Amino acid sequence: MESLELFLADCQHQVDTKLDQLLPSEADSPARLYQALRYSCLAPGKRIRPALTLATAAAFSGTMDSRRESECAIYPACAIELIHTYSLIHDDLPAMDDDDLRRGIPTCHKAFDEATAILAGDALQSFAFEILSQADLINVQSRLEMINTLAIASGARGMVAGQAIDLAAVGKVLTLEALEVMHLYKTGALIEASVVMGALAANQHDPEVLGHLRSFARSIGLAFQVQDDILDVESSTETLGKRQGSDLANNKPTYTSLLGLTGAKDKRDQLLNLATQALRNLPNTDTRRLQQLSEYIISRNK
Numbered sequence: 001m002e003s004l005e006l007f008l009a010d011c012q013h014q015v016d017t018k019l020d021q022l023l024p025s026e027a028d029s030p031a032r033l034y035q036a037l038r039y040s041c042l043a044p045g046k047r048i049r050p051a052l053t054l055a056t057a058a059a060f061s062g063t064m065d066s067r068r069e070s071e072c073a074i075y076p077a078c079a080i081e082l083i084h085t086y087s088l089i090h091d092d093l094p095a096m097d098d099d100d101l102r103r104g105i106p107t108c109h110k111a112f113d114e115a116t117a118i119l120a121g122d123a124l125q126s127f128a129f130e131i132l133s134q135a136d137l138i139n140v141q142s143r144l145e146m147i148n149t150l151a152i153a154s155g156a157r158g159m160v161a162g163q164a165i166d167l168a169a170v171g172k173v174l175t176l177e178a179l180e181v182m183h184l185y186k187t188g189a190l191i192e193a194s195v196v197m198g199a200l201a202a203n204q205h206d207p208e209v210l211g212h213l214r215s216f217a218r219s220i221g222l223a224f225q226v227q228d229d230i231l232d233v234e235s236s237t238e239t240l241g242k243r244q245g246s247d248l249a250n251n252k253p254t255y256t257s258l259l260g261l262t263g264a265k266d267k268r269d270q271l272l273n274l275a276t277q278a279l280r281n282l283p284n285t286d287t288r289r290l291q292q293l294s295e296y297i298i299s300r301n302k
């Protein structure tokens with residue numbers, strides 16, 4: 001098996017190439033919108049969610065030829081990245097977190113204007129579902145289930161609910177349980193959908209298997225957020241100063257504010273153990289890449 005570094009670089013390349021091909025052409029959309037869509041989508045994100053989709057599909061590749069499985073999985077991988085990018089554009093707006101920088105470059109509303117940023121986010125959201133509905137390499141049942149999975153995960157019972165809970169919590173003290181619920185929706189739901197859609201791309205519909213994958217994804221989704229909070233604290237004590245748009249800087253409740261830095265690290269490691277246990281419940285599945293990705297998520301430094 002190639003190294004995780006190579007796998008992540010390959011995922012980034014595959015996603016960037018496919019998004020470049022799929023995004024509306026200059027002739028199809030107004031110039032400013034076209035530029036904003038490409039500006040935000042092709043900015044250097046880590047592509048963690050697409051990597052989870054591609055790695056999950058590959059874990060079931062024993063049942064399919066591996067080239068075909070990755071040809072199928074690239075569509076949900078791009079769809080999830082489009083929803084993620086839309087969420088970042090909207091999250092950065094003055095009405096929400098009001099951030100100036102994203103992925104090391106000016107946020108969409110700073111580089112363009114607020115109205116264009118709102119429209120770019122709206123367009124990316126619809127575009128994710130357009131891509132899934134048209135991915136005719138994937139059978140109709142899997143495609144429909146992917147659309148359903150992504151719609152639930154990104155909407156008022158998923159990411160948007162999490163964002164609403166988060167906005168209502170600014171300046172308040174939350175219990176650990178309430179913080180967990182918020183993150184399960186806000187960042188966890190899309191991470192869960194990334195994994196489930198990877199399995200669906202490999203034509204895996206067994207409810208028991210999908211249940212174990214969901215448990216795995218929920219643990220790494222929370223671990224992702226705990227690590228994000230740890231990075232906020234660690235970067236705020238370094239000479240470079242606070243991370244742009246950090247929850248710490250925005251006076252939002254965090255794992256480190258509730259548990260302290262050491263407690264947050266323990267929590268993160270416990271979540272990794274839970275994720276590992278969930279993967280062990282999947283017989284006849286090569287989960288090594290998913291395990292590596294979990295370890296990367298909790299040890300990443302950006």
Ligand code: GRG
Nearest residue numbers: 045046047048087090091103160163186187228
């Ligand atoms: C506006 C509807 C709506 C939802 C926004 C996910 C979200 C909900 C906002 C993101 C705010 C944020 C910075 C949360 C912290 C965790 C997180 C999702 C970080 C960004 O994800 P990465 O690290 O980013 O995967 P890249 O740039 O690598 O894709």
